Amino acid sequence: MTTFFESIAASLTAPATVRSRVTVPLHFPDGYSTVAEVLTFHGLADSKDHLLLAFGDWDGLLNEAADGGNTPLVRLHSECLTGDVFGSERCDCGPQLREAVEQISAAGGFLLYLRQEGRGIGLYSKLDAYALQDTGLDTYEANRALGHGDDERDYTAAAQMLGAVGATSVRLLTNNPDKAAQLTSLGINIAEQVPTGVHLSEANHRYLAAKRDHTAHTLDLPAAVVPALDPAAVEPVPGPAHEEILARVDALIPRLRERAEETEQLRRLPESTMSELKAAGVFQILSPKALGGSGLGVETYAEVIRRLSRGCASTAWTAGHLAEHVWMLARWPRRVQQEVFAGGPAPLAAATGAPVGTADRVPGGYAVSGHWSFASGVMHSEWALLAVQHNGIRMQALVPVAELELLDVWHTAGLRGTGSNDLTAQHLFVPEHRVQDWALLGAADNPGSRIHPDPILRTPMAILLNLVAPSAALGAAEHAVELFREGMMVRKVKNTVETRQSDSPLAQARFSRAYGQLATARLHWEEAVRLAAGLGARHSDLDDGGRAAYRLSLALSGEASAEAVRLVAAGSGGSAQRLAHPLQRIQRDVNVLLSHPTLAIDPILEQAGRGLLGLGFTVPSF
Known part of the structure; x- marks a missing residue:
């Protein structure tokens, strides 16, 4: 029956x-x-x-x-x-x-x-996924990066x-x-x-x-199985070198351009972009070698941001900050590193310093309160680094994003895809070991620099914090000039006698001016990167004159990048004003970049002038 x-x-x-x-x-x-x-x-x-x-x-x-x-x-x-x-x-x-x-x-x-085998993807594909996991992806992200489903x-x-x-x-x-x-x-x-x-x-x-x-597997796991953090006891896993990372990033640029409009509409990076960035090893470029990172330096970091921005400025901004925040986490004491790096060489964290919150002493730690803005990368982060103040001392609190309230406020003209939303907390308990003095973390001699020998960890924090905006502006401007040149060679301008725009002497002059501004931006940027590059190896900071020259070069690079974009946009006709046009997006992105404190020209000119003249800075954070 x-x-x-x-x-x-x-x-x-x-x-x-x-x-x-x-x-x-x-x-x-x-x-x-x-x-x-x-x-x-x-x-x-x-x-x-x-x-x-x-x-x-x-x-x-x-x-x-x-x-x-x-x-x-x-x-x-x-x-x-x-x-x-x-x-x-x-x-x-x-x-x-x-x-x-x-x-x-x-x-x-x-x-x-x-x-x-391999949740249905086959043995060879599973081993390929293992290789991607070694770059920071988890088992499901690796499958997706290979074009497979999570479980087939x-x-x-x-x-x-x-x-x-x-x-x-x-x-x-x-x-x-x-x-x-x-x-x-x-x-x-x-x-x-x-x-x-x-x-x-x-x-x-x-x-x-x-x-x-x-x-949703029913697994009860402890917070972490702590890896060793003694570099002498760990055989470093060699990460991709400078040229290999740049080649991987260059391969991403066409797909970033294809997804630029989607990125704007989502107001965060698409998951496909995040998976590709992880697979390329972008987030771990500044992570210590003993933790499975690449341990690369300022030159690689700045160049990666610049090249990513040739594809999508929002992607460059987000990826640049997320990679930078991995480096910031590696500056913390051993106990925190054991916690946050247990899952791989590139824990993702947002960081925000404005406005500064408060931290009140309670048994075992601090009660943290505040409303923090511009948390770039928070839509993809597990952790948040929050600026707080206790008894007049600026500190940084490390908090799981899940414990914070996220406010969806990032509705902007440019850099829309960065998802730089706000975070709030009221009397949130943070254990004492996850609150540190900002001055200690930011110094060349920081807790992480005593654990890991990688020179990048001895680079003062303020140096890298100023690199993202000008690097992204330069890359975006390079893309704009490239688009302008392509358009000039085929575009017929109304009410003119030339067959194509490039035949016009006035258009030729405009292109020369844009190209010249781009060359100026690139030279200033290269000078700033040169100033920053050797600091980690010397375990030192710039003096007032050096810091003034560094900030001035970055600001002038950003200004020249913006002028190149303005010249290109003004000469590209009405079609370039459509919101979906790459030049329109680049122009809006660069305008927002120039409003960032790292490129705000008036205060930088003032403070740089004081530093170059030996008068001392009136803004201590400069």
Whole structure:
């Protein structure tokens, strides 16, 4: 007599039949032994060589289940060559297989060994995903970067196998809700979902956390499995060098241009852009080598921002600040580094210093309150670095973004894709170890510089904080001049006799002026980068004259970049005023960049003049 569940299964899946049965004794490296009856099948939906391993008195258990008694314990185990055979600790597959065999052997039931390597993407693609994970992506982001789905497994064949042996109601051994959902939809009754153990190690903590956070696996994990942070005890993993990083960034530029309008509309970076930036290693360029970062310097950092801005200024701004904030986190004491870098070499954090909040002493830490603006990158961040003040001393508090209220206020003319929204908190408790003196963190001699030998950590914080806006302005201006040149070679201007704009002497002169402004911007920018580049190796800061020259060069570079864009936009006709036109977007982005304090020309000219004349600064933060 056909049961209710059998009839449902028959309607949803074609039947499979048992092809062969063979008894196989099993012996595991830890000494555990048991016996399995291994079944193969005809008629599986995907035609793969899946196996069903039957343990215990499974025939008797099926008869008992038919009479309303106990149901067999079942595990769907997807093949994992690296974990099952070679004992890889990057996942928990090997320990789960070993655990499942023992549990099912004791209770009676089935282990379905499914040939769906790498959550269905295949062995080679899984190894490619591992390589991307080494650059900072989690297991799901790596799949997406390769063009795959988060999980491509289909359990139709599993339902067919269970149906072929008459197991239409099971106790499912899993932490994965998708397995239960798919089997249920395929007509298999899940009488109980039995959790597997949590097989945690330092190597797989981030992998398990991603399964918990992305696909709702029922996993109870500690906050972190702390990696070693003693550089002498850690073999650095070589990250991409300067030229390789730049080549990766150049490859992104066409796609950033394609997504520039989408980025504006989303008012944050698209997930595809974030995945590509992570895969390219952009966020870890300033991260210490001992933590898996690239440990590169000022020249690489500034050039990456400049080149990203040739594709999309909002992307350059966001990526530049997120990479910079990784570097800021690496300046904190060891305890905080162990916490935030446990998940990889590039923890993402927003940072905001205006207006400054308050921090009141409470037992064990501080009660932090404030309303902070311009939190660039917050839409993609796990942490926030907040400026606070306690007893007249400026400090920085490190807070999980999830504990803050995010205000959606970033509605601007330019840089719309940065999502630089506001954050608020009222009497939020922050542990004492996550609040530090700003002057200590910002100095050349900071806690992180005593842990890691990378010279970039000895670069004073104010130096890098001033580089993003002028680098982004220069890259955007370079894109604008490139677009202008392309347009001039083909564009016919109304009410003129020339066949194309480039044939006009006036247009030729305009292009020369824009090109000259761009050359000026580039020379000032290169001079500023040169001044900054050697500071980490010397473990020193610029004197007043050097700081004045540095800030002045950056401001003049930004001013010349903006003038180049203005000349281009004014000579590009009415079509360039459409909101979707790249030149219109570039013009709006650069206008917003020039309003940033790092490029605000009037106060910079005043303070730079004082510094160059030896009169001292009247603005201490300059």
